[in-house]
């Protein structure tokens with residue numbers, strides 16, 4: 001599991017830890033980890049540390065201090081290190097002294113922008129601002145970041161790419177774009193959630209001994225293979241198809257029969273023992289998947305299921321959405337609502353449900369439910385997912401470059417929001433969401449909670465797209481077909 005904590009929590013843990021360590025020890029741990037990462041990158045870009053050219057962009061806080069101490073370590077190994085100070089009078093004094101002792105140089109922002117210093121660097125280290133930053137880069141920091149991006153040197157961000165919002169992943173103005181971010185103690189939300197995540201590049205976590213002081217429950221978590229392997233449903237020796245769970249799919253319409261086929265395709269690979277289909281696309285479903293139990297009589301007459309999926313390709317069929325909510329309410333079974341279903345479902349009925357509900361909007365659908373612009377959801381995904389979960393008292397899977405799964409608050413607070421790490425741009429293909437709804441619905445039917453079904457479904461779906469796409473576009477059906485491969489990878493730990 002990869003966890004992210006809020007700035008407030010990180011600062012509290014740092015205070016506890018610092019109180020038990022000699023002055024400056026924590027920053028030295030951070031700087032040592034940072035310098036090691038820099039040396040590794042220089043090994044690749046310049047061949048070696050000795051004789052390489054390193055530029056430090058140094059702000060007015062401790063983030064700049066980390067960069068200065070790391071720069072001093074590199075200078076001791078023979079790198080030519082120049083610190084560009086955005087606010088010379090406020091630069092970290094101990095770090096600056098260490099750099100000077102090691103033979104490093106200094107430049108003002110104006111000097112750096114007027115010369116070829118940054119263009120000629122092998123490595124730029126972004127120590128402008130870390131967890132103390134708010135808003136896009138201000139003053140001379142913005143043109144420095146731009147220059148670094150244009151220079152083509154490798155860029156390593158210290159703790160966070162400067163200019164992003166640590167706790168939300170928003171980017172509200174100019175921000176550094178890094179190839180690698182070396183972060184300390186724990187991940188922060190900005191390193192996991194777009195658009196900030198995209199600015200971070202690869203992320204390396206340096207252990208500074210913070211773990212014992214961090215609370216058990218993080219703000220965010222990203223499942224890894226081993227976590228998903230533990231959650232995957234596994235049939236026991238006693239299982240028959242009914243005990244493994246039956247998922248009901250109420251999807252597709254005469255206009256959009258394909259959505260039904262794709263949702264069924266996902267559901268058949270999601271672990272449920274059987275898939276029932278209730279809707280007008282039964283013939284199309286049977287032609288492709290004869291193993292489906294097709295019913296002509298609508299959701300009410302489809303037979304028992306352990307979870308329903310409703311909405312993909314529903315068009316304007318509000319009656320079916322209402323019927324599924326009714327039937328699922330009577331049987332007290334989970335419901336996954338996707339696509340058109342999100343618009344057609346009665347919010348009051350959703351809110352008053354007692355069994356789990358999983359809503360799976362993309363940014364546009366989430367925006368419509370919240371009554372805001374799509375851009376607002378895309379720029380502040382965490383807030384949007386949390387807000388929807390509270391408004392609907394439902395678990396929300398917000399699809400996108402970083403898919404989020406947020407559960408509503410419960411008696412013991414709010415569970416960490418899950419961030420899916422397996423997403424890939426190949427997932428942006430027609431019908432891909434229909435496959436996900438079937439897949440996650442199937443996981444719900446096999447007994448996973450809405451939060452687990454959503455996050456395991458998104459993980460498998462992303463991995464399947466990566467597996468299926470190897471360098472070429474893929475269709476939604478290919479994603480469904482690659483799910484068993486993804487499942488095997490996870491289960492076998494490969």
Ligand SMILES: NC(=O)C1=CN([C@@H]2O[C@H](COP(=O)(O)OP(=O)(O)OC[C@H]3O[C@@H](n4cnc5c(N)ncnc54)[C@H](OP(=O)(O)O)[C@@H]3O)[C@@H](O)[C@H]2O)[C@@H](O)CC1
Pocket residue numbers: 014018026027030031059060061062063064066128129130131132133134135136137138139141158159160163184208
């Ligand atoms: N604490 C610890 O134990 C450890 C901490 N560590 C390190 O310390 C970092 C936190 O240091 P920090 O608290 O000094 O804040 P930091 O991120 O340097 O920024 C504050 C300065 O930035 C400025 N500024 C703000 N916004 C800005 C903007 N948009 N554009 C431009 N400038 C902006 C702001 O200026 P002001 O608003 O005051 O004018 C203020 O002067 C942390 O990320 C990690 O790297 C590690 O060594 C491990 C041990």
Ligand SMILES: [K+]
Pocket residue numbers: 063126127128129130157158159160161162
């Ligand atoms: K930084």
